[in-house]
Structure formats: structure tokens, C-alpha cells
Amino acid sequence: MSLDKNRKIHIVDTTLRDGSHAVSHSYTVEQVTAIASGLDKVGVDIIELSHGDGLAGSSINYGFSATPEMELIRAASQVVRRARLGVLLLPGVGTIEDLKEARANGAQVVRVATHVTEADIAIQHLKAARELGMMPVGFLMMAHMAPPKKILEQAQIFVDAGAEYVNIADSAGYMTPDDVRARISLLVEKLPIPVGFHAHNNLGLAVANALTAAECGADYIDVTCRGLGAGAGNAQAEVVAGVFQRLGYSTGLDFYSYMDLAENVVEPIMQRPQIIKSAPLMLGYAGVYSSFLLHTYRAAEKFHLNPRDILVELGRRGMVGGQEDMIIDVAHALSLAKTEC
Numbered sequence: 001m002s003l004d005k006n007r008k009i010h011i012v013d014t015t016l017r018d019g020s021h022a023v024s025h026s027y028t029v030e031q032v033t034a035i036a037s038g039l040d041k042v043g044v045d046i047i048e049l050s051h052g053d054g055l056a057g058s059s060i061n062y063g064f065s066a067t068p069e070m071e072l073i074r075a076a077s078q079v080v081r082r083a084r085l086g087v088l089l090l091p092g093v094g095t096i097e098d099l100k101e102a103r104a105n106g107a108q109v110v111r112v113a114t115h116v117t118e119a120d121i122a123i124q125h126l127k128a129a130r131e132l133g134m135m136p137v138g139f140l141m142m143a144h145m146a147p148p149k150k151i152l153e154q155a156q157i158f159v160d161a162g163a164e165y166v167n168i169a170d171s172a173g174y175m176t177p178d179d180v181r182a183r184i185s186l187l188v189e190k191l192p193i194p195v196g197f198h199a200h201n202n203l204g205l206a207v208a209n210a211l212t213a214a215e216c217g218a219d220y221i222d223v224t225c226r227g228l229g230a231g232a233g234n235a236q237a238e239v240v241a242g243v244f245q246r247l248g249y250s251t252g253l254d255f256y257s258y259m260d261l262a263e264n265v266v267e268p269i270m271q272r273p274q275i276i277k278s279a280p281l282m283l284g285y286a287g288v289y290s291s292f293l294l295h296t297y298r299a300a301e302k303f304h305l306n307p308r309d310i311l312v313e314l315g316r317r318g319m320v321g322g323q324e325d326m327i328i329d330v331a332h333a334l335s336l337a338k339t340e341c
């Protein structure tokens with residue numbers, strides 16, 4: 001695969017999916033319509049939209065969406081002309097039935113996300129996506145938890161299942177540019193399909209990591225307006241647009257329109273600034289799944305603990321996405337240990 005700087009870098013904007021965590025899944029049809037049509041004009045390649053935890057994530061466990069995601073997908077599909085509309089699906093949270101409904105409402109791409117060592121649970125969803133005429137993408141979460149060779153082996157499972165590209169996610173915002181380089185370079189060298197990268201900004205490295213991924217040959221880069229996303233958020237779209245443009249990468253983005261969209265449409269929706277507060281910083285430091293943040297805040301409040309202490313323990317135990325219900329157990333154990341002291 002060529003590392004030509006002039007190759008097209010495909011931008012995947014996940015403001016309406018990962019960004020949904022940062023607004024407590026409160027997007028309305030009007031907001032989605034405005035953001036999706038803005039992203040389409042800005043020139044992104046894929047607009048990802050669903051509950052922050054993927055299709056059917058709206059639940060007591062993950063937090064309810066204010067508006068049913070199928071309504072939001074339908075609304076976006078009516079205004080998106082150029083970009084492809086995508087959804088994210090975690091096998092077990094979302095089902096093939098949910099995927100069919102998303103397809104019927106206009107979704108064209110699905111990224112099937114699994115823990116970095118569990119790619120095999122995505123096989124049937126990737127095959128179903130292809131049968132539905134969608135673009136199937138394999139998405140490996142918590143990629144810092146596996147060495148490059150293991151990730152390659154898992155990515156190959158996606159290739160065999162018909163994925164059109166493989167996306168690596170630094171879900172904990174734990175990686176440094178060296179970690180990204182080691183993983184992306186190997187995949188780009190060995191895989192017959194393109195590679196993508198999804199950063200989290202818990203250590204303030206999201207844009208640097210996104211750039212490193214592109215330098216190492218990743219063809220798909222995830223971003224969000226104003227960096228909205230779980231934990232300290234994702235790689236900030238407008239910044240990525242500016243940095244990539246200045247360095248001569250070909251993204252097809254209109255940098256100025258992206259800045260305007262973030263400033264005029266997304267920023268007024270934000271419930272709080274997307275900054276690296278102590279707890280998100282701890283996610284990155286301890287290697288904890290970014291979506292655990294809100295659960296951790298709730299558990300900390302209930303057991304009168306500092307969220308940082310819970311996060312360090314979650315990192316020590318190597319907890320992964322899907323183990324949200326264990327956060328309360330960890331908090332309980334820590335509070336018992338505290339009272340015994």
C-alpha cells in the first residue's frame with residue numbers, strides 16, 4: 001500500500017455517534033439535520049450516527065436517547081447527499097434486526113465494533129451488512145490492550161468476513177504516537193484492505209495520534225466537531241482539517257466551513273466544554289474505556305469516592321467495554337476497603 005501523501009484520506013465524522021456521549025444522548029431531529037447537512041457540505045466521507053454505544057444502546061445501562069435513533073437516522077438520510085451515512089453496532093448490544101432497520105432508514109455503512117481480541121463475534125454482522133448492501137467495516141476497540149501481531153490476527157478475521165476496511169480504536173485514549181505507529185504500520189503493511197484510526201483525547205494526543213496514523217498509511221481517520229466524544233472526546237475535526245491541510249494531505253474537506261459548523265452549530269448544543277478534566281485524564285493514564293466515565297462518576301457519587309480511584313482500579317483489573325455493571329462492584333469494594341482502614 002502506498003504511503004503517498006497525496007492519497008485521499010477519508011474523514012469519518014462521528015460527532016453524531018461518539019459525540020452523543022458528550023451531550024448525554026440528547027440530540028434532536030433538528031440538531032441532527034443541521035449537523036448532518038453541514039458535515040455533508042464540509043466534505044466528510046462518512047457521517048456516523050447512532051446512540052454513543054451503538055445501535056440499540058439506548059437503555060438503562062448506557063443511558064436513554066432523547067429521540068429514537070431510527071428517527072435520527074431517517075432525518076439525516078434526508079439531507080445527506082454526498083457523504084455516506086453510517087452506524088456503529090456492538091454485537092450483543094445491537095442485533096442484525098437493528099441493522100436492517102437502520103438500513104431501511106437510510107444507513108449505508110456499518111462499523112461492527114468488538115473488543116480487540118474478539119473479532120470473531122462480528123463475523124455474522126459483517127456478512128449480514130454485505131447482504132443488506134451496506135459497507136461493512138470491522139472496528140477493534142481498546143487496541144492498546146493487544147500487541148500489534150495480535151491485532152493483525154484479529155483484523156484478518158474481519159478481512160475474511162468481508163470488511164471493506166479495518167478500524168483501530170484507542171478507546172481509552174491511552175496510546176502515544178509510538179503505540180499508534182507500531183499498530184497502524186503493521187496493519188497497513190500486511191492487510192489487503194485499508195486501515196482506519198479512532199483516537200480519544202484523554203492524554204491530549206488525539207490529533208497527534210490521528211496524524212501519526214495517517215503518516216503510517218491509515219486511509220480513514222475519525223474526528224468529531226469540537227472533539228465531542230466519550231471521555232475527553234475524540235480528535236477535533238476542525239483541528240485535524242487544518243493540520244492535515246497545512247501538511248498537504250488530501251482530505252477533500254472545506255477547512256473554513258468545518259470551523260464554522262463546529263462554532264455555529266455544534267458549540268451551542270454542548271452541555272459543557274470538552275476539556276481534559278482529572279477523571280478523563282485518568283482514563284488515558286490508566287487505560288480505561290472512555291465510555292466508562294459517566295458510570296464512574298455515578299458510582300463515585302454513590303460511594304463517596306474520588307472517580308480517579310475507581311478508574312485506577314478498573315485499569316488495574318483490565319476491565320473492558322461491556323463490563324459497565326462491574327464498575328459499581330469495584331466502587332463498592334473500594335468503599336468497603338476504605339471503611340476498614
Ligand SMILES: CC[C@H](O)CC(=O)C(=O)O
Pocket residue numbers: 018052053054090113140141142169170171172198200230290291
Ligand atoms: C460503543 C462502542 C465504542 O465506544 C466505540 C468507540 O468509539 C471506541 O471504542 O472508542
Ligand SMILES: [Mn+2]
Pocket residue numbers: 018169171198200229230290
Ligand atoms: Mn470512541
